[in-house]
Amino acid sequence: MTAIETTTVGFTVNGTPVAVRADHPHLLAALREELDITSPKDGCSPSGQCGCCTVLVEGRAVVACQTSLAKAEGRSVVTLEGFEDDERQRFAEAFAACGGLQCGFCIPGIVVRAKAQIDKKGADLTRGDMARHLGAHLCRCTGYVKVLDAIEAVAAGKELEASLPGGVGTSGARYEAGELTLGDRAYVDDIRVPGMLHAALHLTDHARADIHRIDIESARKAPGVVAIYTAADISGELRVGIIHTDWPIMIPAGGRTSYAGDVLAIVVAETRQQARAAAELVTVDYGVLRPLTDPREALEDPELAVWGTDSNTLSVSEYRRGEVDAALSASAHVVEETFRTQRIEHAFLEPEATLAVPDPARGTMHVYSGGQGVWDDRNQIASVLGVEPQRITVELVSNGGAFGGKEDMANQAHAGLAAWLLQRPVKCVLSREESLRMHPKRHPIEMAYRVGCDAEGRLTVVQARMIGDSGAYASVGMKVLERAAGHASGPYHVPTIDVRSVAVRTNNPICGAFRGFGANQAQFAMEGCMDRLAELVGISGWEIRKRNVIRPGQVWGPGQVMDDGCLGAERCLDEIRPDYDRAASSGRAVGLGLGLKNSGLGNGFKEHIRAVVRFVDDGTVEVRHCWTEMGQGVHTVALQVAVTELGIEADTVRVITDTTRELGAGQTTGSRGTLMGAGAVADACRAAKADGCRVGVDYEGEYRVDWTHHLGEVEQPVIHSAFGYAAQLVVMDPETQAIEEVVAVHDVGRAVNPLLCEGQVEGSVHMGLGYALTEDFPADAETGQPTNMTLRSLGILRAKDVPPMRVRLVECPQPRSPYGIKGVGEIGLVPTAPAVAAALHAADGLWRSQLPMKPKRTADQD
Ligand code: FES
Ligand code: FES
Numbered sequence: 001m002t003a004i005e006t007t008t009v010g011f012t013v014n015g016t017p018v019a020v021r022a023d024h025p026h027l028l029a030a031l032r033e034e035l036d037i038t039s040p041k042d043g044c045s046p047s048g049q050c051g052c053c054t055v056l057v058e059g060r061a062v063v064a065c066q067t068s069l070a071k072a073e074g075r076s077v078v079t080l081e082g083f084e085d086d087e088r089q090r091f092a093e094a095f096a097a098c099g100g101l102q103c104g105f106c107i108p109g110i111v112v113r114a115k116a117q118i119d120k121k122g123a124d125l126t127r128g129d130m131a132r133h134l135g136a137h138l139c140r141c142t143g144y145v146k147v148l149d150a151i152e153a154v155a156a157g158k159e160l161e162a163s164l165p166g167g168v169g170t171s172g173a174r175y176e177a178g179e180l181t182l183g184d185r186a187y188v189d190d191i192r193v194p195g196m197l198h199a200a201l202h203l204t205d206h207a208r209a210d211i212h213r214i215d216i217e218s219a220r221k222a223p224g225v226v227a228i229y230t231a232a233d234i235s236g237e238l239r240v241g242i243i244h245t246d247w248p249i250m251i252p253a254g255g256r257t258s259y260a261g262d263v264l265a266i267v268v269a270e271t272r273q274q275a276r277a278a279a280e281l282v283t284v285d286y287g288v289l290r291p292l293t294d295p296r297e298a299l300e301d302p303e304l305a306v307w308g309t310d311s312n313t314l315s316v317s318e319y320r321r322g323e324v325d326a327a328l329s330a331s332a333h334v335v336e337e338t339f340r341t342q343r344i345e346h347a348f349l350e351p352e353a354t355l356a357v358p359d360p361a362r363g364t365m366h367v368y369s370g371g372q373g374v375w376d377d378r379n380q381i382a383s384v385l386g387v388e389p390q391r392i393t394v395e396l397v398s399n400g401g402a403f404g405g406k407e408d409m410a411n412q413a414h415a416g417l418a419a420w421l422l423q424r425p426v427k428c429v430l431s432r433e434e435s436l437r438m439h440p441k442r443h444p445i446e447m448a449y450r451v452g453c454d455a456e457g458r459l460t461v462v463q464a465r466m467i468g469d470s471g472a473y474a475s476v477g478m479k480v481l482e483r484a485a486g487h488a489s490g491p492y493h494v495p496t497i498d499v500r501s502v503a504v505r506t507n508n509p510i511c512g513a514f515r516g517f518g519a520n521q522a523q524f525a526m527e528g529c530m531d532r533l534a535e536l537v538g539i540s541g542w543e544i545r546k547r548n549v550i551r552p553g554q555v556w557g558p559g560q561v562m563d564d565g566c567l568g569a570e571r572c573l574d575e576i577r578p579d580y581d582r583a584a585s586s587g588r589a590v591g592l593g594l595g596l597k598n599s600g601l602g603n604g605f606k607e608h609i610r611a612v613v614r615f616v617d618d619g620t621v622e623v624r625h626c627w628t629e630m631g632q633g634v635h636t637v638a639l640q641v642a643v644t645e646l647g648i649e650a651d652t653v654r655v656i657t658d659t660t661r662e663l664g665a666g667q668t669t670g671s672r673g674t675l676m677g678a679g680a681v682a683d684a685c686r687a688a689k690a691d692g693c694r695v696g697v698d699y700e701g702e703y704r705v706d707w708t709h710h711l712g713e714v715e716q717p718v719i720h721s722a723f724g725y726a727a728q729l730v731v732m733d734p735e736t737q738a739i740e741e742v743v744a745v746h747d748v749g750r751a752v753n754p755l756l757c758e759g760q761v762e763g764s765v766h767m768g769l770g771y772a773l774t775e776d777f778p779a780d781a782e783t784g785q786p787t788n789m790t791l792r793s794l795g796i797l798r799a800k801d802v803p804p805m806r807v808r809l810v811e812c813p814q815p816r817s818p819y820g821i822k823g824v825g826e827i828g829l830v831p832t833a834p835a836v837a838a839a840l841h842a843a844d845g846l847w848r849s850q851l852p853m854k855p856k857r858t859a860d861q862d
Contacts, residue, residue, distance in 0.1 A: 009069040013037065014082025020069070025273065027072045028053045028064035031079065033272065038190040039080040039108045039183025040064050041400070043138075043349040044432040049791040050349055051137030054109035055079050061116035063109075063136065080108050080183050083115065088182055090154055091115075096162030096177035099755040100150035102141035102763060103631030104180030105349040105400025110137050111181060114151045125155040134799035138791060140347050140401050141631045143766030144799040146759055164651055165636065167644030168678070168819050171755035175635040175655060176398070188353035188368050188397045189429045196355070197226055199418045199428035200275035201411065202265040202282040203437060204257040207472075207507040207784030208305070210287035211253050214264055219281040224274030227422055228282070229266045231255070234417065236386025239308070240409060242376055242667065244474035246309055249384055249413045256289070256307035259472035259507055260785045261438035268418045268426060276431070291507035291784035295446075295469040298506045305505045306472045314470050314503040315478030317485040319558045319711055322496030327461035331452025333536040339449065339525035340850045343469070344442035345777040345794050346514060348630075350400020351435040352410035355427040356419035364391045367416055370399030372407045372628045374657060375664030380409055381416040392416070396657035398629035403767075404513030405439045406630070407667045408475050433789050440475045440512030441777055443468040443503075445484060445521040451529040457537040457544045459495075464488040464525070466501040468511070468518075475512030476667075477503045482603065484518030486711075486719060489557045490526040491569040491596040492548040497557065507784040509777070513669055515764070519597045519830050520771065527593050527834030528849060531841065541592045541838055542580050546573055549594070558711050560719045565822065568747030568812035569596060572727035575745045575810055579729050588740065589732040591838030593831025598720035599671040599823035604710035607672070609703045610663040611680035613642065613688045615695045621648055623681055624656045626665040627673035632825045633756045634673035640752055641678050641818075645685030646693070661698065671823020674752065675722060679703030679818035703818065722814045724748060724827035728765065730839040737843050737855035739769070739803040739836070746807070749814040749822030757824050761807045764828020770797050772833035773852050795852070 008019040013035060024030040028045055031037040043050035045065035053064040056078040057071070080088065091111045094100065101107045117125050117133055130151050131144065139147060153160050165172025179185035202219075204211075216228040231238060231252035241247045248255065250263045257264075265282045269275035292298040292305040298312045305312050328334055355368040371377045374394040382389040399406060415428035430438065450463040466484055470477030485501035534544040549570045556562050573594060583590045601607055612624040623642050629635040635655040643650050665676070683701025691699065709717035729743040744761050751757040774795035779786050788794055813820025837848045840855060 009073050011072045011075050011077055013077045024069060026065045027067040037079050037081055041105055044791050047790055052106050052109040052349055054112040061113045092178035092181045093162045094150040094153045094160045095181040096173035097160040098146045098150040099759045100146040101180055103401040106139040107181050108183030118155045123156050127152055131799040138796055140349055141763045142759060143762035144802050145762045145805055165640050165753050168640050168752050171753055174633055174756055175639055187350055187400055188355055188370050191355055191368055193357055193425045196425040196427055197268050198272040198275045199266050199268045199415055199426050200279040201263045202279045204262045204264055206257060206286050206288050207260045208289040208291040209257050211251050211255050212287055213285040214253050215283045216265060219267055219278040222278035222281055224270040225278045227268045229418060234384055237383040240380040241474055242476060247473040258306040259510060266414050266418050293506055293508050293781050293784050295467055295504035295506055298504050305507050312505045314474055314505050315481060316502050317482040318500040320498045324461055324463050324496055324498040327496040328452050331460045332455040333533055334452045335529045335532040336450045337849055339447045339528060341445050341521045341524060342851050343444045343777045344775050346403045346405030347794055347796055348401030348403060348405055351430045351432055353429040354412045354415035356415045357425040358419050358423050360423045365420060367394045368397050369394050369412050370397055372402050373667040374659050377409060377412050378659045381413050384413045384417060385420050394659045396628055402630040403515045407513045408440055410438055436789055440510040442514035443480055443511040447525040449525050449529050453533050457539050457547050459492055459548045461496040462489045462494045463498045468503050469506055469508055470503040471506055471508045471510035473510050475510055477511055480518040484522040486558050487519040487522045490523050491550050491594055493550050493554040508779045509786050516826060516830055523595045523830050524833045528837055531838045545594045549573060558719050559717055561716050563815050565722060565814040568725040571810050571812050572725050572745045572747050576727040576729050579743045583731040589734040589839050589843035591730045591835040593835035594727045595830030596723045596725050597827040597830050599675050599722040600705055602708045602720035604708055604713060607705040609665045609676040609680040611684045611701050612661050613684040613699045615693050617695050620652050620654050622654050622656055624661055625677045625681060626663045627677050628668040634677055637674050637678055637752050638681050641681040642685055645682050671826045675817060675821045675823050676703050678821055682818055722817050722822050724822040726827050726831050728831040728835045730835040732839040732843055734843045742803055742805045744807045747810045747812050748824045750811055750820040751809045754809060757809055758807045760824045761828060762805055765805055765832055766797060766802055768829030768832025772836035776852055
């Protein structure tokens with residue numbers, strides 16, 4: 001008898017015989033949804049492309065979402081929960097001690113794969129072998145370097161012991177590292193509450209279409225369906241948005257869709273499978289319209305791309321210093337080039353998940369969110385429900401990666417609405433495809449540059465014209481293009497500058513925040529111009545950067561007079577010089593990138609950050625801050641500041657982010673968590689000390705950055721309070737164009753935890769190499785629909801393709817910043833793509849101006 005014909009299927013899990021319903025779509029669903037075994041994570045089911053759900057079947061590592069119950073029947077299935085205690089301990093200690101995890105979502109699957117290999121090969125398991133076996137896995141955070149360090153240590157039988165870090169400046173394991181490694185620390189989808197229902201969304205078939213009618217009758221009759229909601233059920237605001245309130249939670253009948261991720265209905269059912277199956281039965285009568293997919297054409301088109309807006313121009317950012325035409329005429333050399341960057345997907349491995357749990361007796365609701373700003377989530381959910389924000393508590397569940405892609409709400413309001421209307425707990429988890437369709441991406445930007453220098457290679461003028469495709473809804477697209485404009489001249493002093501940057505609304509996928517926030521695109525262009533000028537002048541890439549690097553007292557970009565913090569730029573250059581010279585003189589093709597990226601919001605925004613420290617009678621100390629832990633280590637930063645300021649043991653600290661205290665400070669973006677969180681926690685600790693650290697008292701601290709200016713507000717504005725700097729070197733085989741090594745020198749101001757800081761850089765370089773060479777998220781020009789709808793098609797580099805990396809941290813403290821911190825997450829990949837472009841040019845003499853770039857051999861084959 002086959003599994004399909006039976007009502008249950010039997011196998012053993014971790015040595016215990018089980019019988020599960022036969023209708024699960026795969027083994028992963030049976031493990032997670034029926035047996036509540038949650039160490040195998042669901043990053044992409046049923047496609048089998050991320051490796052997060054890896055388990056052992058008869059001792060062989062397999063992805064459970066590609067394993068049918070028929071294949072599992074009668075077999076032995078082992079998950080991390082079933083490993084021997086000492087083996088669990090060895091992996092947990094090794095990953096924690098080596099810094100082998102960030103968000104942790106991919107790690108349990110990787111540990112299972114590692115065990116299978118170590119069982120086979122023991123100490124003979126080589127790093128290269130293991131990297132090849134990790135081909136079935138994706139990690140978006142670590143760049144695999146420290147993952148492989150940890151596996152090597154376990155294979156070699158090294159007894160590592162992880163310890164929490166001490167105060168600021170000490171290396172140590174990240175907060176909750178052991179639990180994350182073993183898959184024991186719950187993400188939102190791992191949380192179960194009694195009576196919980198599941199919601200699934202019905203998305204539009206067309207990026208731009210009038211919605212004539214939404215028919216839910218067939219779906220309503222489907223098995224397990226409890227309720228179906230459309231926009232007609234929203235009693236509060238239809239639209240949300242972090243800056244502009246233009247993003248409809250659902251499109252009503254009579255409304256119009258504006259991108260492929262628009263939601264038309266929420267289906268609530270007893271199980272996730274039932275909800276998703278029923279969501280497919282919703283039928284919609286569309287009046288299909290021509291989508292506007294070319295941003296240049298959208299600027300001229302009299303038709304509005306986006307329903308409910310009044311212009312296809314989302315924003316214009318511009319500034320000018322000096323006489324550009326005269327400066328260009330007087331320049332000894334001028335480079336004129338148009339650069340284009342591609343749209344990129346964040347590919348965080350945990351798809352968006354929300355669990356909303358109403359309390360009918362109190363008329364309140366508790367929402368577990370993996371978003372990047374719990375206060376924004378709370379306020380927006382409340383606005384959709386039409387209730388006071390205080391009736392909603394949002395608790396952050398540290399998420400499985402975000403990189404900016406979880407700033408906007410995804411399904412928080414949908415889960416919240418369904419739970420509120422039903423007065424029952426509702427969980428909503430996006431499928432990978434829904435995640436790809438719904439959340440904002442990195443902007444594709446077209447950048448026309450004219451850059452001049454004198455005969456010695458000193459910059460005279462930069463002119464830049466940028467057009468960014470922001471997709472349908474605003475998100476933070478105007479800020480990204482503003483940041484691209486601000487960073488247009490890179491980390492250099494330029495006497496004359498003229499920049500104009502336009503964000504355009506189209507019906508393409510929405511673009512918003514993504515690590516680097518516009519700085520990556522602008523500096524790919526600017527660094528490309530620097531290398532072209534260096535060739536015209538006859539000096540090296542290093543030398544032209546040295547002659548122009550920004551120094552204290554000089555005017556930068558939009559007019560900011562830089563302080564001593566900018567010493568970091570030159571320091572990075574000087575530190576990388578020996579590597580640059582050595583590689584160049586040994587005949588390798590070398591490329592250098594130098595970059596800067598602001599931390600915080602700046603631009604005149606008054607940033608007021610709060611934190612609370614509270615001594616509890618069980619001897620622990622709660623540290624409550626405003627920020628989302630998404631693998632970048634902000635909880636560990638908060639812990640280390642508390643240890644520094646209070647002189648307490650690290651293992652007594654408990655870090656919490658929820659909305660029970662009014663600490664709201666917007667999104668966890670731009671290294672705000674590390675820099676400003678540290679300032680606020682330190683202040684709270686000082687308040688506690690001044691009052692004798694009494695038990696049960698909320699000691700509130702704050703950190704303010706209220707001294708920055710809007711562009712044009714004053715003559716010499718402080719646009720940003722801090723910047724991080726980095727120089728990266730790409731060393732390439734001139735014949736094969738294979739990257740042999742990346743050297744990354746980063747000025748972080750102060751490395752709060754050097755081990756974790758290094759890991760941030762490694763992960764960034766991995767992401768940057770993908771950005772440079774392989775990643776893309778295009779949309780069809782006729783339909784506006786994204787065309788790469790699986791993780792595999794995104795072009796993310798696998799472990800075996802990642803070249804060796806050497807990371808060096810330098811510390812040029814930022815004046816006025818807590819402990820001198822500048823932040824590391826944002827700047828990470830700013831210099832990577834330009835460095836790859838320069839190395840490719842050194843290898844084959846071709847200048848590249850478009851991402852992703854192709855090595856010559858591949859380009860010739862096209
Ligand atoms: S969830 Fe199974 S491989 Fe991604
Ligand atoms: S630690 Fe691997 S995806 Fe985050």
